[in-house]
Amino acid sequence: APSSAPEEVGRHRSLAERVWVTYGREVFDITDFVELHPGGKSKVLLAAGGALEPFWAMYAVHSQAHVLEILQAYKVGELSPEEQSQATQGDPYSGDPPRHPALQVNSLKPFNAEPPAELLTENYLTPNQLFFKRNHLPVPAVDAASYRLQVEGPGGRVLALSLPELKRRFPKHEVTVTLQCAGNRRSEMSRVRQVKGLEWGVAAISTARWGGVRLRDVLAHAGYREEEGEAGEQHVCFEGLDKDLSGVAYGASIPYRTAMGRGADVLLAYEMNGEELPRDHGYPLRVVVPGVVGARNVKWLGRVSVSPEESPSHWQQNDYKGFSPAVDWDTVDFTTAPAIQELPVQSAITDPAPGATVPPGELTVKGYAWSGGGRGVVRVDVSLDGGRTWRVAELTGEEQQPGRAWAWRLWQLTAPVPPGATELDIVCKAVDASYNVQPDTVEPIWNLRGVLSNAWHRVTVTLAED
Numbered sequence: 001a002p003s004s005a006p007e008e009v010g011r012h013r014s015l016a017e018r019v020w021v022t023y024g025r026e027v028f029d030i031t032d033f034v035e036l037h038p039g040g041k042s043k044v045l046l047a048a049g050g051a052l053e054p055f056w057a058m059y060a061v062h063s064q065a066h067v068l069e070i071l072q073a074y075k076v077g078e079l080s081p082e083e084q085s086q087a088t089q090g091d092p093y094s095g096d097p098p099r100h101p102a103l104q105v106n107s108l109k110p111f112n113a114e115p116p117a118e119l120l121t122e123n124y125l126t127p128n129q130l131f132f133k134r135n136h137l138p139v140p141a142v143d144a145a146s147y148r149l150q151v152e153g154p155g156g157r158v159l160a161l162s163l164p165e166l167k168r169r170f171p172k173h174e175v176t177v178t179l180q181c182a183g184n185r186r187s188e189m190s191r192v193r194q195v196k197g198l199e200w201g202v203a204a205i206s207t208a209r210w211g212g213v214r215l216r217d218v219l220a221h222a223g224y225r226e227e228e229g230e231a232g233e234q235h236v237c238f239e240g241l242d243k244d245l246s247g248v249a250y251g252a253s254i255p256y257r258t259a260m261g262r263g264a265d266v267l268l269a270y271e272m273n274g275e276e277l278p279r280d281h282g283y284p285l286r287v288v289v290p291g292v293v294g295a296r297n298v299k300w301l302g303r304v305s306v307s308p309e310e311s312p313s314h315w316q317q318n319d320y321k322g323f324s325p326a327v328d329w330d331t332v333d334f335t336t337a338p339a340i341q342e343l344p345v346q347s348a349i350t351d352p353a354p355g356a357t358v359p360p361g362e363l364t365v366k367g368y369a370w371s372g373g374g375r376g377v378v379r380v381d382v383s384l385d386g387g388r389t390w391r392v393a394e395l396t397g398e399e400q401q402p403g404r405a406w407a408w409r410l411w412q413l414t415a416p417v418p419p420g421a422t423e424l425d426i427v428c429k430a431v432d433a434s435y436n437v438q439p440d441t442v443e444p445i446w447n448l449r450g451v452l453s454n455a456w457h458r459v460t461v462t463l464a465e466d
């Protein structure tokens, strides 16, 4: 069979350019199947140019022998073994891993991308290939065999732990956790007044089942005790193995009590949804801090230490902080605001898409809702008339322990469309276990960096004529 590079497959993303997909190492030209797809043409086109696996993980109907048989009829070749092209030498990003073309790319170098919003709520757990990706630097190439996690104990003694040692020495712990970037929904802030940062839509948030060891167990092994946090503010600092050209690594820290409190679920994760941690998500080891902003979930973890000071990293000190709408780039003083840790309550509509045309009669609205700090979501209200009248959405997904609700709830509402309407202004808002609510508009929470964007989410759709 002829062999194709992933980039070549990626160029076949439309009926005009023909539609190619891969499954395992095999390449298929499914152009002629697109109209025949039982789930509809738009759904199958989402996979165009890339792997079928994450979609088949979402839509379980595909795990039947006859589906593979149908696919075989369209085989046109096989994926060529990965090789570095000459043209990319000298580019610090040339070693980045391949990514699924269904992702909406906000920045290529460094790689930042979110899945199409309507896919987010198709599955409680986000398939790894579609999980949002937020990198500040090139993805480091880490050799798992020689990898050692450095853990600085009390008095400065440094332990070097290999992966097999970590897995052998500490019990495996699994937690379902939603990660959200501080910049999720930033583009809505920019519509009020331009902010500085990547223009994320509503999908810089995803959920996975993470497997690894408890940070608490590793710190205890290094000689730390829970009570040590009580003597004064302490912080657990993390350093990534991704470095900028001057050799400065990505870094962040969390309060000591977040890491060491009884029942703390902070993980050093080596597994994501039952698979080895993918390179984009921190292979071979990353921090997962449930309930805390994405930025502290340090990937490609190289070093852990405990300090009376927060991480000196740029991203801890001079970024990922919230400010008043009154503060601009001339007046901002980053020392005056605390680093974001737990995030506020959040929800968004993922389906229908903004500007969609929907049939009259009945409408189903879908979305996600989540809050930081383990505060569960207790309710989601949805309005079809811009917030004048409300209905309570049905929550789906795992119910979680109070105070340890680390993962989102998905929600949906099916309601009659108001008769005579030509347009619907759909709005959603969530309430968390502390009865925190989302602000109704963006203006009062606008901030120069466009973080913490959690106003009521609004989507306007047009009604198709009868």
Ligand SMILES: Nc1nc2c(c(=O)[nH]1)N[C@H]1C(S)=C(S)[C@@H](COP(=O)(O)O)O[C@H]1N2
Binding pocket: 131, 132, 133, 134, 135, 136, 137, 179, 180, 181, 182, 239, 240, 241, 242, 250, 251, 280, 281, 282, 293, 294, 295, 296, 297, 298, 299, 300
């Ligand atoms: N080492 C390292 N860790 C990192 C980052 C990074 O650039 N380097 N980005 C952070 C940010 S801002 C976010 S939102 C999350 C994103 O995690 P994900 O790419 O697995 O979704 O990783 C965090 N951890």
Ligand SMILES: [Mo]
Binding pocket: 134, 180, 181, 182, 183, 294, 295
């Ligand atoms: Mo982030």
